[in-house]
Every structure is written in C-alpha cells, then in structure tokens.
Amino acid sequence: MENTGQNSPLGNHTTLVEFILIGFSDLPKLQGLLFGVFLILYIFILMGNSLIIVITKVDPSLQTPMYFFLRNFSFLEICYVSVTLPRLLADLWRQYGNISFLACAIQMYFFLILADTECFILTAMAYDRYVAICNPLLYPVIMNNKLCIQLALICWTTAVPMQIGLLSVIFSSPFCENNQMNHFFCDVPPIVQLICGDTFVIEMLAYVIAAFVVIIPFLLILGSYMKIISTILKLPSATGRTKAFSTCSSHLMVVTLFFGSGIIVYFRPKSTHSSGLDKYFSLMYSILIPVFNPIIYCLRNKDVMVALGKFLQKWIVL
Template sequence: MQPEKSDAEDNGSTVKEFILLGFSNLPKFQGLLSGVFVIMYVTILVGNSLLIIITKFDPALQKPMYFFLANFSSLEICYASVTLPKILANIWTQDRSISLLGCATQMYFFMVLAGNESLLLAVMSYDRYVAICNPLRYPLLMSASRCIQLAAASLLSGIPIPTGLTSTIFSLNFCKSNCINHYFCDVRPVLKLACGDTSLPELSIYVAFMVFADVPFMLILASYSKILSTILRLPTAQGRGKAFSTCFSHLLAVILFYGSASIAYLRPKSSHSANIDKWLSLFYTMVTPMFNPMIYSLRNKEVIEALRKLLP
C-alpha cells in the first residue's frame, strides 16, 4: 500500500490524519523487519518481566537498588509498547494511518516515559552514591518510604513539560503534508509538517531536553565522580572491584540511553537525515529496553542466582 498524501498540501486545509512512513522505503524487507521487531518486542517483554518478578519475590533482592530496577524494567516495557505494536500493525496491515489524537497520545506518552526513565537513571545513581559513599546512613537515607517517594517524584516530574509541549505542537496547523517520515510520532518529524512559526516548539524541545537529559546527566556525573573518588580510596583491590561491579550495569545503561538520544536530538538541523534519525531512534526505543535485562544480569551474581531459582 502506497502512502497517500493529504489534500492539505494543495488547498491549505489542516490534515485530519497522518501517515507513518516508517520503513516503507524498504518494501523487500518488510517480512524481515516484522520478524526482527517481533523478536525484539518479545525479548523486551519476557526479559524485563522476569526482572520485575524476581525483584518482587526473591528475598535476597529486597533492596532499594532492585526496587528501582523493577521500576526501570516496568518503564522499559511501557516505553517499547508505545511504539512497537503500532509499527507491527503498520507492517502487517499496510495501513500506516494514525489520527491526530492517536499521534498526540503516542507522542505524549513517549515523552513522559522517556523523561521518567531519564530521571529514574539519576535516582539510581543517587542510590549507588549513598550505598558506596555513605554506607552507614544507607538504611536511613534509602528507606522503603524514601524509595517510593523518589520513584513517584521521577514519574510526576516527567508529566508537566510533555503536556505543555504536546499541546503546543498540536495547536499548530499541519498543512504541508500528512506523511511523517518516521515509524512513530516523534517530535521533530511531526513538527516538520507544521505551518507558521515553530520557534516556540523548537525552543520547548531544547528546554525539555535540558530538563530531562542535561540536568539528570549532570547529577549522574556528580554522583559517579564521588563514587569513583571513594572507590579509589578503598584499601583492597577486591573491595574496589566489588564496589565498581555494582555500578557497571547502571553506567552501561546510562551510556546507551543518553548516547543515542543525544546524537538523535542534539545534532544541528542541517545535519538531520530522516533515515538516519529512524535508525538512531531504534537504539533508545527498542535496543536499550531489549538489552536492559542482560545488562543488569550478566555481572550481577544476586540476579543470576534469583533467575536460577525461578528457572531451574
């Protein structure tokens, strides 16, 4: 099925729905892409669900670090579910249309979940900072009630800006075309179709990125600078190795998430390519959620032992 352009391009009216072009430029590979995306989605669901189950029911994992990991895994499932089912439906039915409301809803939840994930990564770095730099105060500073408060704060803090940004973007008229050259309603591809002055939404994107990426990333850097300083002062190599191993998985998740998102969103507009943007987006929408269970399992003896108990 070929994507159909809106009449708005000719008569200046506002479009009534969008067409997600996705990977329609690769017609010979639709079956292969479908299979790959199904495998990725099942891996995300199963892997992250297993982490949630073992952190909930295994007595050895009733610790703040694993409480936040369970929240992070839940986010990864929701995060992937915002985009992947729609991609698969588009490929299977060859109907790539999405209503304005559906597009706005997808964009909104994508931004909320991405912001929540970024803030939660900062909270997780704080947890590691307290555990390594202030171990005697750890039970007090990271009590069960404090963990719940931190998790709730990261969720609620991620709501206002996406709400305002989504409202600002969809208050514009879309009269250039109705074809979004992406596989989901990401901010920039949608904004390209808007008529009139888009300087306010553009500014809002950078503000949102600063709040949800720059500030949490700086907090993570500050936490790990303190952690590294403390680890280097430990008297034994075994102690230093054990302390660093508890941080390795989180650091790898931070690099994958922030690295791919920064390249995708902070490049100059002149260097943006729709096809490159689509492939970059796969990293933080699908690849990172898929590798999250493996990242947190491979070097963690407690998680491996819990998995052995669950899967004899």
C-alpha cells in the same frame, strides 16, 4: 528540528485527519523479516523485563533499594516499548502506516512522559549507587523505604504536566499539506518538520523541556559517578574496588546508551539533521535499550543470576 515542509499550510489544521508513518517502507523486500525481528524483540522485552520484576519481588536477598528501582525501571521499559512497537508491528504487517491525528498526539504524549520518566529513574538509580558507595554506613538510614517510594513517585509523575504544554502547542499549529512522516512513530522532530510557518517557539520549548529532563539528569548522573569513581579508587582492597565497580557498570552502560542516543537525536545541530538518520538512532533508545536491560542486569549481576537460578529451579521442580 528544522521545518522542511515545502507545501502550503492547510486552511485549518483540524482538517488534517491523519499522518502517514513512512517507517521502513523504503525497505519493501525486508518488511516480513523486520516484522519477525521486531516481534521477537518485543516478546523478549516483555518476558525479560517481567522476569526481572518477578525475581526482584519474590527473592528475599533482592529486597534492597537498588532492586526496587530496577523493578520500577523494568516495568517502565515494558510500558515504554509498548507505546511504539505494537504500532510498528501492525504497520509492517499491513504495509501501510497511517495514524490518525488524535492517535499520533496520544502516542507522542505517552512516549515523551515515559522517556522522561526513564531519565528520572536512571538518575534515582545513580543516587542510590552514590549513597551506597560514598556513604555506606548511612545507606540504610538515607535510602529508607519511605524515601525510595517518594523518589519513585516523583519520577513517575514529574513529566506528566510538562508534556501537556508542549503537545498543545505542537498540535494547535498549522500543518502543511504533506502529512508523510519519515519515522516509525510520532516523535517531536519529525512532527515539527511537518508544521508550516515559524517553529521557533516550539523548538525553544522542546529544548527547554529536553534540557530539564535530559541534560540536568545526565549531569547529575555524571557528577554522581565522578564521586563514585573517586571513592572506589581510594578503597584499599582490590576485591572491594572490583565489587564496587561491578555494582555500577550495568547502570552506567544503560545510561550511556540511552542518553547518548537521545542527545544525538534531540540536540544534534540542524546542519547535520536528517530525519532518516533520526529514525535509526531512535531505534536505540526506543527499542534496543529495553532489549539490553534484562541482558545487562542479568548477565552482569551475580545476585540476579543466583536469584534467577533459584527461581527457575523452583519452577522446574514444580
């Protein structure tokens, strides 16, 4: 996250009243098409993830810890994408991406805490799969209702205080006269580029927080899956191995897409840094992952497909 601002700093950063989100204005002929595509994606995200929430709540066969965390994850995806997509749609519609200083700070805060929460929930889901496959006899005892609720609360609340410190440091810094941000929402890398002066402290703080909420959860998930794969390969039945792999494959796909794109944006070396490239990588973890979630968990999960069929049949009869 290097500082590329070439203008002199403002006398007082509070005089900066707004930023300009360039977004996809470099594609003027595609504004209408992009608006239509993102609107369809947003509707699909809302409907698909809402459907998962309803199905996993009402179907008796899906009242397990695995689907409890999936329900949390789907609700998180709705909140997560609603922080950025409505604003992007409004900017595409009016073809002007101005956002106030305060609105930018608020958007960044909620985006960061929801992204952090997603990392934690994906880790909790990996732990659930680890216990289910590596300790199946103790699974009902370990993954009891109390522990599931406690893990969910930890996931939803841990990131809230951490990001307050980062945002206070970022938005108390002096900004340059150039207020144009080559992005479609207020994220850390493009904002830091607009800060004048030394950004070393901000970058180090951002890296430390990112390491805590991204690298550590990713390593925990990786460790869980190493144990899971080792256990699955020892199963004597080919049918058992196939079933065990199928219960993990959906989660593993989401983890790979989300963490992979996030690590590329936040931990890529400065020598290869490009705000324009970051913008397109951000599409992956901010919009496309919430789109893939209902597809992956419905089409690749027989239990969810059966429950969906029963749910739709019930409503069609009504």
